[in-house]
Amino acid sequence: MSSRFTALTTFCVVAFAVLATLMAAVYASDAVDERQKRDQVDVFSNRALLRAELVTSEAESALHQLMPYGNDPCTSDHLQRLRHVEEQFRYIREVAWTDGARLRCSSQSGDVDTALPPPEWTYANGFTAWHSEVGKRGNERRMLNVRLGNHVVVIDPRFYLDIVPLDDTIQLAVLETQDGGIISSWADADYTLVRAALKRTTRSQYFEGRYYVVERSSRFPIVVIAYEPEDRMRRDLPAQFRTLLLPALILSVLGTWLVMHWRRKLRTPRNAILEGIRRRQFVAWLQPLVSLESGRCVGAEALVRWKLEDGSIVAPDTFIPMAESLGLVEPITDQVVRSVFEGVGAVLARRRDLHVSLNLAGKDLAGTRVLDVLKPSLAKYAVHPEQIWFEAIERTLIDTAGSAPVLEAFRAAGHRIFIDDFGTGYSSLSYLQELPVDGIKIDRSFIRSLGGGEEMNKIVPHVIDMARSLDLLMVAEGVETEPQAQYLREHGVQFAQGWLYAKAMPADEFLRYLDHEAARTRKA
Template sequence: MSFAVLATLTGALYVSNAASERQLRQQIDAFSSRALLRADQVTAEVVEALRHLEPYDGTPCSNEHLQALREAEEQFRYIREVGWTDGVRLRCTAQRGNVDVVLPPPEWTYGQDVTAWQTEGGQRGNEQRMLNVRLGNHVVVIDPRFYLDIVPLDDTIALAVLETQDGVVISRSPHADAGLARAALQRQAASLYFDGRYYIAVRSQRFPIAVVAYEPEDRLRANLFAQLRTALPWALVLSALGTWLVLRWGHKLRTPRHAILEGIRRRQFVAWLQPIVSLESGRCIGAEALARWKLEDGTFVTPDTFVPMAESLGLIQPVTDEIVRSVFEGVGALLARRPDLHVSINLAGDDLGGMRVLDTLNAALAKYAVRPEQIWFEAIERALMDTAISAPVLEAFRTAGHRVFIDDFGTGYSSLSYLHELPVDGIKIERSFIGPLPDGEELNKIVPHIIEMARSLGLAIVAEGVETEAQAHYLRERGVQYAQGWRYAKAMPPDEFLHYLEREAAPMQKA
C-alpha cells in the first residue's frame, strides 16, 4: 500500500511539475519574443533615421546642416542625439553644435557601412551607457534602455539584448549577467538548461540582434524528492489539490492582468505633462496629461505598450483614476493658483460608458480647489463611434464645466455630420498630418479641409506633433489656436513642468 501511494504521489507530482514547467517556459518564450519585437522596432528607427540623413549634400556643420540634424532628432522618438563625423572625429551635433571629439573604435559592424559603439552619457552622477550608431558620416545616439521598454513578468527573469556577430551586449536588465547572456547565445540552441538556469535565445530576422532571457532553474523545476518528503503524509487528495493550486496561482501571478493590478495597487501609473501653447502668443496655456507606468526599478513603460493591454483586460478605468490622482497630486496646487492654466486628460472607450470619471474628478476638484473649466477631456474618435452612448456622457462633462476635444482627429470616422452629433468644444489634429507640413502636398490638401471644417462649427483646434517653426507658422496663418510638440517641450514629470512654467515667467517678471 505504501509503495502504491508513493508511486501514485510521485507520478502526480511529476505530471504536475511537468505541466507547470511547460507553462512557465511558454510564458518566458512569449515574453522573449515580445522583447525582440520591441528591439526590432527600436533598431528599425535607428536605421531609418540614418537613411534619412544619408542624402544630405550641403556644407557639413553649417547652420543649415545643424538645423537638419535637429529636425531629424525631433522626428524620431527613440533618437537622443544626432551628429556628423569626418570619419576620424566627431565635428558637430544637433545639441552641442561644433565639437571636436575623436571617434572610438567600433565595437561591432552591420553589413559594410554601419558601425556601432557605446559611450557614457547622461548627467553627472547619473551616467549611463549610450548606444552610438554610424552610417556614412552621420551618427545617431540612442538610450539602450528603450530596447527593454516592456512590461516585465516578474523580478526573477533576467533579459539582455545582444549584437549577434561579436556578442556585444546592447542593453540588459539590472540583474542580468552579460557573460551568461553571451554564453547562452554562443550555444546556438533556442532554449536549454545549463548551470542551474533556463535560457531562451531568440534572434531577429531583420537585424543582427538577439534577445536572451534566463531564470533560475528551481523557479521552473521543482525538487521532486523534497516534495515527496513533505507531501507523502497527505496522500493523493492533497497532492491533487496542491497540483491544481500551483497551476492556477502560478499562472495568475505571471499574467499581464496581475502585473497591471499590482501597478494600480502600488500607484505606479503616473501622469507626465506636455505643454500646450497659444500659437498667437507662444505662451503655455495648459498641458496634456500623458500616462506613464513607473516600475519599481525606476524605469518607465510608455502608454503604447500598456494602454491597449489594460483596455483588453477591462482595467483601463482604474488606470484612468490613477492618472487623475497623479495629475492633482502633481499640479493641483498650481492649478488652484493659476486659473488661466488647464490640464487635458485622455478618456478611453470604457470611460465614456458612464459618469464614473466625473465622480472621481469632483472629489479631486473639491480637495484642491480647482475650477472645473481647468480640466479638459480628450477622447479618440474610435471611442466615440456609438454616439447614442457617448454623446450624453460628453454632454454631462460639458454641463459640469469641462471642455471636450476629439483626439487624433482625422484618423478615424470624421465627417461634418459626425461632428454635428457630438457635443464637443474642439478637435486635436493628429501628429501624422502635422509632420509633413508645410511641404507635403497631399496632406496640405487635407489639413486645410480639417481646419475649415472645425472653424465652420466654431470648434477650437489643437495641433499635435508641432516640431518646427515652419509648421507653427503654417498653422498660425490658417487660424489654428493651440499647439503642442517638441517645438515647445517634450512630456515631463510634474515637477519639471513647474520649472518649465517658472522659466517661461522669468522674462515677463524682469520686464
C-alpha cells in the same frame, strides 16, 4: 569535437527556429496589417455610399413634394413654392420647371428660356438626370440635374462625397449603374479605372495595381467605388525576408538567451498591472500646450506613465491595450486623476488661465463615473471644472447616439471636450455636428509634412476648414518645427503641443518649466 558539434547543432536549431518564427511573424503581421487596411477602405466606402444615398434621397423627396402642384406654372405662387423647396432641403441648390422641351423658370433666376438637354441616364419611376456647367467662363462648376415630371432639382455633386479623406492616396467616385456614368468623383480619380471596376462581379479585389471596393446601393441605381494603390495595402514580402535574413541570424542566439533568461521572471500581464495599481505606479506626465498666438503655455495634456520599482518608465503604448483588454483601465484613470492634482493642483488653483487635459478610454465613456472621481479633487485643491478638459479618441465615438449624452454630461459639469487623434477615423461634417464637443486635436501624422518642404498634406486644410465652419477650437499635435507652427498659426489653429515646445515631463519638471516661462516673460 563532440561539444563543438553539439554547440553548432544547437546554434543551427535555435537560429532556424528564430528565423522561422520571425518570418512567420512578419508574414502574419503583414496579413493583419493588410486586413486592417482593407477593412478601413471597406468601412470608408460604406460611409461614402451612405452620404451618396442621403443626397439622392433628398433629391427624390424634393421632387415628390413638388409633384402635386397643379396650378399655373412659373407664376409668383409657383416660384415661391420652388424657393420654399430649395430652402427646405440642405443639398438642393436650385429648383426649376420645364415644359418638357425647355426650362421656363427657376427658384433663383425667375423666368428663363433654356433648351432642355437629353438625359444622361434614367431610372425607375420616371426619374432622369444629367450634368450641366454653371458659372463664368474659366470658373465653371459641374452640377447635377435630377428631373421628375416637370420639375428639376439641381445638386452640387461634391455633396455626394463630403467626407474626410481616409488618407492622401485613396480615391472615390460615384457612378450610375446603368451605363457607368460618373455622378461625382474626387479630383484625381481615374474614370477608366472606376468604370473597369464597375464591370467586375466581386465587391472588393486587387487588379491593375490597386485595391478596389465597389459599394452598390440597394435603394438607388448608384454605386460608390473606392480604390487605393496596391503597394500601400500590402508589402513586398520577399524583399522583407531578404532584409531580415542577416539580422535575424545574428540576433537569434542573443534573442533566445534573453527569452530564456527573462522567462523565469515574467509574471502574467494581469498580475503585473494589478501590482502596479496596488503600488500606485501609474503617474501623470505633462506635456505643455501652447497658445500659437501668444507663444505662452496655457495648459498641458496628462499622459500616463508606468513607473516601475527600479525607476524605469514604461510608455502607455505598451500597457494600455493590455489594460483595456483586461478591464483594468478605470483604476489607472483614477490614479492619473489623483497624480495630476497631487502634482499641479496647487498651481491650477493659483493660475486660473491654466488647464490640464485628461484622456478618456473607451470604458470611461460608458458613463459619468470619472466625474464622480474628479469631484473630491476639484473641491480639495479649489480647482475650477473649466480647468479640466477631456479628450476622447475618435474611434471610441463612432456610436454617436451612445456617446453624445455622456459627453453632454461632462460639458454640463463645466468641462471642455476635445476629439483626440482627429482625422484618423471616419469623421465628417455631419458626424461633428452630432457630437457635443468643444474642439478637435489634429493628429500628429498629418502635421509632419507641414512646412517641411514635402508635398503638402491635403487633409490638414480640410480638417481646419471643417473645424472653423463649426466654430470648434483646434489643437495641433506633434509640432516639431517653427514652419509648422507658422503654418498652423496663419490658418487659425489656436493651440499646439510637440517637441518644438517641450516633451512630456514629470509634474515637478513641468512646474519648473512654468517658472522659467514666467521668468522669461518678466524679463521681456
